[in-house]
Amino acid sequence: MRLDPLFSKATAGSAGETGSWRNFRPVVDLKKCSGCKECFYYCPEGVIEVKGVARIDYRFCKGCGVCREVCMQKAIVMVQEE
């Protein structure tokens, strides 16, 4: 008996491309970003990667705005999606 189909597989995007839920897009001002990783730790979705500066994966970012609130350099602004 094949048991394989009974197990769930770890998948990014288990709810689809959640970026489509977004009303506001967080945009990082790369000149202001100090790479402190505060946004990385608090992002509920885990879509922020910090290598020197913060980069956001817009495919899955739901646009909650937590990153803007926790950013100590005020380097993130929320821009309305079209």
Next chain:
Amino acid sequence: MILPGNTSCQGCPIAMAMRCLDEIENPVLVIPAGCSTVIAGLHPKSAMKCPVVHVPFASTHSVACGLSEAYRKLGVDTTVVAWMGDGAADIGFATLSASATRRDDILTVVVDNEAYMNTGTQASLSTFWKAKTTTSPRGKTEEKRNLALVMLAHKVDYVATASVGYIRDLRRKFRTAGKKDGFRFIHVHTPCPPGWRFPSEKTIEVARKAVMSGAWILWEYDGKLRISPPSEKYADKSKRIPLKDYLNQGRFAHLSEEDIQEIERKIDKEWDLLLKFS
């Protein structure tokens, strides 16, 4: 441990706490029904990178106990984590209490959003005093249970409270508990944007204000009870921010001045009680 693109709401504090599971080596999650079940994903997709067992409420700790014993016999090095909401901790309290008394080798994490959020905000035993929910439309009149203190009374190996507002403190507590053996309990405060009725970007602000106003106390017990660094200075009442700033949420919109003073007195009592243990 959690992958992006999951079903959590915008600004979800439970997803934030689930990311902190990275601090624990080889976790195996046991999740009773709740928001966490939904976030973990629907078959055949899973949002979690570790094994997850979905269980009915009351069997949570029975399953977790069996798993941890089986892994021990097989010589597999894992940490069995019973990940439940405050609602599941109400409904499954008998097995939770029994498991703590047996000192099973389980890490229990209760993510407390102060109501049954997954079914639409019904009041739980952890619901804040006078908070509006669908089963307490004029504000909750009953007491608020301090679950972490109840678990402390079971004389278990490790008890801690944490908050998503202080994520480094939360990660440290997960790491500390992950390395220990025996029954460990962590109570995480998770402000829920849709349930508490505040905008999704304010999750962290609300969580921090809860600590700063003294309404949520961060402490840790591992043989000795200590108030954790973020909460330390709020033992002095004069250092706390006005409670009104924290109660600035939709679920408290109906409160009068006297109500707020009454809640303040209850918070003072909680502090007095806790400081007696430290």
